[in-house]
Amino acid sequence: MTNVYETLEFNVIIDQLKNYCFTEQAREGFSKLVPYLSELEVRSALRDTSEARNILDNIGNPPLVSMKDVDKHLITAKQGGMLLPEQLDYLGTVLTAIRRMKDFLNRSKILEIGLPYYEENLNSLDELRDEIQRSIRSNKVDDYATNELRVIRRNISNLDEKIKSKAEGMLRNNTECYSDSFITNRSGHICLPVKKEYKNKIAGSVIDKSSTGATLFIEPTAISIMSSELILLKLDEENEVRKILYTLTALIADYNEIFTENMRVIAKLDFMFAKGKLSVDFCAVAPSINTSRYLNIVNGRHPLMDIDTCVPLNISMGKNSDIRGIIITGPNTGGKTVAIKTVGLLSIMAQSGLHVPCDEADLCMNSQILCDIGDGQNITENLSTFSSHITNILDILKRVNKESLVILDEMGSGTDPTEGMGIAIALLDELKNSGCLFLVTTHYPEVKQYAEQESGIINARMSFDRETLQPLYQLELGKAGESCALYIAKRLGMSSRIIKRACKEAYGEKALSELGLLYDDEKTSSKNTPKREYSGPRIKKVEENASSKASKRAESFRLGDSVLVYPERKIGIVCRPSNDNGDILVQMKKKKILINHKRLKLNVPASELYPEDYDFSIVFDTVANRKARHKMGKGHQPDLEIKIDEP
Numbered sequence: 063m064t065n066v067y068e069t070l071e072f073n074v075i076i077d078q079l080k081n082y083c084f085t086e087q088a089r090e091g092f093s094k095l096v097p098y099l100s101e102l103e104v105r106s107a108l109r110d111t112s113e114a115r116n117i118l119d120n121i122g123n124p125p126l127v128s129m130k131d132v133d134k135h136l137i138t139a140k141q142g143g144m145l146l147p148e149q150l151d152y153l154g155t156v157l158t159a160i161r162r163m164k165d166f167l168n169r170s171k172i173l174e175i176g177l178p179y180y181e182e183n184l185n186s187l188d189e190l191r192d193e194i195q196r197s198i199r200s201n202k203v204d205d206y207a208t209n210e211l212r213v214i215r216r217n218i219s220n221l222d223e224k225i226k227s228k229a230e231g232m233l234r235n236n237t238e239c240y241s242d243s244f245i246t247n248r249s250g251h252i253c254l255p256v257k258k259e260y261k262n263k264i265a266g267s268v269i270d271k272s273s274t275g276a277t278l279f280i281e282p283t284a285i286s287i288m289s290s291e292l293i294l295l296k297l298d299e300e301n302e303v304r305k306i307l308y309t310l311t312a313l314i315a316d317y318n319e320i321f322t323e324n325m326r327v328i329a330k331l332d333f334m335f336a337k338g339k340l341s342v343d344f345c346a347v348a349p350s351i352n353t354s355r356y357l358n359i360v361n362g363r364h365p366l367m368d369i370d371t372c373v374p375l376n377i378s379m380g381k382n383s384d385i386r387g388i389i390i391t392g393p394n395t396g397g398k399t400v401a402i403k404t405v406g407l408l409s410i411m412a413q414s415g416l417h418v419p420c421d422e423a424d425l426c427m428n429s430q431i432l433c434d435i436g437d438g439q440n441i442t443e444n445l446s447t448f449s450s451h452i453t454n455i456l457d458i459l460k461r462v463n464k465e466s467l468v469i470l471d472e473m474g475s476g477t478d479p480t481e482g483m484g485i486a487i488a489l490l491d492e493l494k495n496s497g498c499l500f501l502v503t504t505h506y507p508e509v510k511q512y513a514e515q516e517s518g519i520i521n522a523r524m525s526f527d528r529e530t531l532q533p534l535y536q537l538e539l540g541k542a543g544e545s546c547a548l549y550i551a552k553r554l555g556m557s558s559r560i561i562k563r564a565c566k567e568a569y570g571e572k573a574l575s576e577l578g579l580l581y582d583d584e585k586t587s588s589k590n591t592p593k594r595e596y597s598g599p600r601i602k603k604v605e606e607n608a609s610s611k612a613s614k615r616a617e618s619f620r621l622g623d624s625v626l627v628y629p630e631r632k633i634g635i636v637c638r639p640s641n642d643n644g645d646i647l648v649q650m651k652k653k654k655i656l657i658n659h660k661r662l663k664l665n666v667p668a669s670e671l672y673p674e675d676y677d678f679s680i681v682f683d684t685v686a687n688r689k690a691r692h693k694m695g696k697g698h699q700p701d702l703e704i705k706i707d708e709p
Contacts, residue, residue, distance in 0.1 A: 067096075069435050070406045070469075071366060075340070075416070082336035084126040087329035092336070097413035101427060104351050107415025112348045113177035114338030115417065117170045124166050126332050127159035129325050136322065139315035144307050148201040153314060153321075154194035160324055161186035163331070177334065183327045185320045190313055197310060203303045211302045218295045225252055225288045232282060239263055241277040251289065253279035337416055345369060346417035349408075350424040355464070355499060356380025357409070362420035364404045365411070369419075373397070373535035375404050377522075379499060380426065385520055387493060387500045389513040390537065392524030397535035398503040399435065399471050401524065405501060406431055406469045426499070429465035432458040436471070448482075455489060464497030473504050483508045494518060616640035616659035622668030622678055628661045636668075637682045649682060 067073050079092045098104045117124070135149050145153075167181035197207040205212050229245045229252050237243070239260035246253050248270040256264050256278045266282040281289070314321070340346070344365050358381065361374035379385045390398050408418045412425045434454040455470065462468060473486045483506040490512065493500045504510075513521045525536045552561050619625065623636045625648060637654060638647035645656045672678075 066406075066431055066433055067410070069433055070403055070410060070431070072407060072410050072414075074366060075407075075411060078343075079336050079340055082339045083332050084128045085325075085329045085332045086128075086130065087325070088332035088336060091329070091333050095414055097410055097428070097431075098415065099427075099429065101351065101353055104413055104415060104427065108348055108351065108412075108417075110177065110334045111337040111341060111415055111417055113173075113175045114334045115341045115348075116173055116175060117177065118335070118338045118342055120173060121166070121170050124331065124335055125159060125162040126328065126335065127156055127163075129156060129328055132156060132321060132325055136314070136318050139311045140318055142315075143311065144304065145311045145314065147198050147203055147307065150194050150307070150310050150314075151198045151201050154191055154198065156324075157186050157188075157191035157194070160184055160328070161188065161191070163328070177331075180327055180331055184324055187317055187320060190317060193313065194310060197306055203306055207306050208302065211299065211306065214295060214299045214302055218292065218299060221288060221292050221295060225285055225292065228288065229254065229282070229285055232284075236260075236263065241272075246279060248279045251281040252285050253281050256280045341417035344417065344419040346419045347422065349412040349418050349420075351412065352424060352426050354380070355426050356424070357405070357426050357499070358422075358424045359405065359408065359420055360422040362404055362408055362418070362423065364400055364407065365419050367400075374420075375401055375537055377401070377405060377537055377539070381424075384518050386497070387490070387502065387513075387519040388522050388539070389490075389509060389519060390501065390503045390522045390524065391505065391510055397524050397537075400535070401537050402469045402471065402501045402503060403435065406433055406467065409467055426467075427465075428467040428499075429463065430461065431467045431469070432462060433469040434458065434471065435469065452485075459489075459492055459496075462493065462496045462498050466496070466498040468493055468498050468500040470500070470502045473502050473509070479506070482506070487512050490516075490519070612644060612659070616644040616646065619646050619659060619662060619664070620668050622672055622676070623664060624666040624668075624671060626663045626665050627657060628663065633665060635682075637678070654682075 080089045167178040170178035242255040266280040270279040358378040363372045513519045522539045634648035637649045
């Protein structure tokens with residue numbers, strides 16, 4: 063069975079909802095969102111969406127917070143760990159956001175709806191928030207977090223200044239001992255840059271030296287004593303800071319349950335307001351929900367289509383009539399598939415507690431929505447279009463019941479039209495007997511006739527403008543549609559002769575005048591068929607080009623031909639025909655020369671100079687070669703060889 067939510071694009075709606083969320087918990091909630099099967103849950107979810115939309119329209123956007131990593135910080139606190147200053151600062155910011163959210167919900171109570179009273183489940187822990195803000199500033203423990211820390215840091219600052227003053231005072235004395243006029247910090251020690259030759263004049267410890275070794279960095283003994291005191295003060299500071307952080311972390315752990323409840327309520331509010339924001343963006347309304355198996359949509363729109371170009375859909379089935387199935391016909395690209403997908407998607411959205419984009423909607427709850435849309439071809443599974451359709455439909459028939467909504471596109475397509483039509487009608491019988499609601503699109507005229515004859519099923523069509531060849535995307539109930547293929551073909555320029563034949567084969571002789579497909583000036587007949595002027599591409603035959611002509615000229619020279627060699631105009635005899643390059647071996651006076659055929663002109667052909675079967679070796683071979691050939695003709699002569707004189 064195909065994934066109905068992906069086929070009807072409910073997954074795209076879910077992705078949009080996730081984009082509105084601040085909290086990961088709300089996103090996870092939408093990942094699991096499916097149509098509710100409890101009428102009470104559907105009505106409750108729709109009420110939440112409506113109240114969130116009401117607040118958004120009248121009060122504005124809520125000051126939600128992401129609550130990211132709060133659960134991790136709570137685990138650290140609960141396990142007796144120590145939260146860092148930046149983590150505590152973040153938790154303080156979260157508590158501030160919760161206080162703002164409480165104020166926002168309190169202002170929303172003027173609307174006299176239930177959602178704002180979630181404020182009572184939020185606790186901003188004002189005392190804890192104030193304590194964190196007093197102790198932590200800019201992701202650091204503040205000097206005034208405790209009196210002890212304030213005194214320690216003041217002593218550190220004073221001693222630090224005293225050390226620097228002492229070092230600078232020493233630097234000003236005995237300037238000849240120093241290579242620079244400023245103190246330096248080496249490995250955490252305040253040092254003086256002492257020249258190597260004066261190292262014994264400065265009491266202290268050598269901490270480092272320059273790359274050349276000419277300067278020693280010495281920490282004076284007096285500075286060393288004060289530095290030791292500074293280290294002890296910093297240890298006291300570190301201990302006091304850790305004490306403060308552990309104290310604040312312990313307070314967080316004490317309020318673990320309140321933080322957890324705050325997270326749950328914020329995620330719930332985030333979930334509801336995301337649904338409200340979707341309603342605002344879609345210009346949607348709250349649908350009515352029924353369990354009486356009827357649906358009515360007034361000016362419905364597919365939520366993923368542009369609101370300015372989308373043609374509204376009006377459809378009704380069930381309720382005060384026995385109509386359980388609608389068979390929609392009409393031209394390709396006329397909007398049939400969009401129409402049935404709109405009904406399916408709006409039904410899923412409503413049953414999931416979401417508003418739907420329309421002027422008014424009364425939708426029934428469905429135990430399941432089953433659909434077969436698209437060709438479903440699968441090369442890896444060796445499924446054709448028809449096989450895929452049948453596989454899906456068989457699965458639908460196994461699962462369908464009277465509480466189902468079934469949507470089938472191009473029923474019976476992808477195979478022999480006659481057999482496809484028969485299968486389509488048989489399947490419609492099965493759907494009708496199941497008691498479900500169903501919407502089907504088709505092109506088969508026999509299926510249209512079936513709908514006219516069967517109770518509980520009606521035809522519907524997508525309107526089409528024959529003059530402009532434009533689909534109007536409007537669903538008209540109670541009327542069977544046409545594919546309009548002949549009208550489209552006629553308007554696009556197909557000759558009346560072809561149109562006439564096609565109409566006759568499709569609908570019979572009488573349909574010609576009824577469909578208005580004959581021109582008044584029709585002059586063609588089976589005896590007088592106009593000659594077609596072919597305007598398409600043509601096969602290009604190989605034509606004799608310059609190279610082939612040259613090749614033929616070179617091959618025209620025969621062995622023994624008398625030729626004129628240009629530009630010298632000397633006479634020669636052809637002693638070997640042309641090679642692949644058009645070069646011919648010509649016997650000139652006392653030598654053989656390769657000459658291109660372009661420089662040769664036939665003087666006297668060999669047929670006029672020599673008798674038939676003339677042995678040209680007399681003319682072109684040496685005496686030694688002729689004797690060798692004669693001996694070879696009598697038998698094998700391993701010691702003999704024929705030498706060919708090549709130019």
